[in-house]
Amino acid sequence: MRAPAPITTVLFDLDDTLLHTFPLRVVALQQAFDAAGIADPTAASFITTMTGRQLNDTLAELTLRLNVAYDVTGHYRRAYWLLEGGRSLFAGVQHLVERLHDRGVRMGVVTQKERRFEIGGRVAGVHRELEDMGLAPYIGVTIGFEDVTQHKPHPEPVHAAMRALGATPGETLFVGDSAADIQAALAAGVRACHAAWGLPPGHAGLDGATPHHTAHAPDDVLRLVTGP
Numbered sequence: 001m002r003a004p005a006p007i008t009t010v011l012f013d014l015d016d017t018l019l020h021t022f023p024l025r026v027v028a029l030q031q032a033f034d035a036a037g038i039a040d041p042t043a044a045s046f047i048t049t050m051t052g053r054q055l056n057d058t059l060a061e062l063t064l065r066l067n068v069a070y071d072v073t074g075h076y077r078r079a080y081w082l083l084e085g086g087r088s089l090f091a092g093v094q095h096l097v098e099r100l101h102d103r104g105v106r107m108g109v110v111t112q113k114e115r116r117f118e119i120g121g122r123v124a125g126v127h128r129e130l131e132d133m134g135l136a137p138y139i140g141v142t143i144g145f146e147d148v149t150q151h152k153p154h155p156e157p158v159h160a161a162m163r164a165l166g167a168t169p170g171e172t173l174f175v176g177d178s179a180a181d182i183q184a185a186l187a188a189g190v191r192a193c194h195a196a197w198g199l200p201p202g203h204a205g206l207d208g209a210t211p212h213h214t215a216h217a218p219d220d221v222l223r224l225v226t227g228p
Contacts, residue, residue, distance in 0.1 A: 052178025
C-alpha cells in the first residue's frame, strides 16, 4: 500500500477549534432570543445542536417554525461583534501554529463567519479576531461567509482555500470540531481530523461522519503532520 503523501497544508475551522468563543456566542444569541420572545430552545442548546451548519440558515428555519418576525440574526450579529472580550485561544493552539509555521506548513482558516466588515463604527470579522488573538501572521488564507456561494458541509470553501494556497487534496489536512467540517473535508477529498478538544457540553456529535483522525489536543495535530 502506498504511504500517504506528507501533509504540507493544514486548514482549520475557527470556533470551537482555534478560538474558544462558545460562551460569547451563547450570551449574544440569548440576548437575541430574549428580545424575540423565544424561550425554547435556549441559546446554548440551539448552538450545540447546529452540527456546524450556517447560522443564518438555522436561525431562519427556527424563526419560520416559531412564526417569529423579529430579526434574530441581526441582533445576534450586533451583539456578538460589539461585545468586548469573550474570545481566547484554546490551550496549545499558539504552539501548534507556531510549530507548523516553523516547518513551512501552509495554513488557512475555513469558517462560516464573515471575513471582514464594519459594524457599529468598528472593523469586525474573522480577520479582526485572528489579529486580536495573534494568529494572523500564520494564516495564509481565510475563507469566510462572503467568499463562497455554498457553505460547509459543501466542499466549496475547502476547495477555495486549497486553490488560494496552491495545495492539493492529498497533501491537505482539515481540522474541525463539527459534522459540517468533517463532511466538507471528506467531500473535498482531503484528510479529515476531528478537533475534540474544544467541544462544548451537549455537542451534537459528528452526525455519522467518520474522520480519518481524532485529535484530543492541538499537539495531536502536530504529531499527525510531523510524525511521532
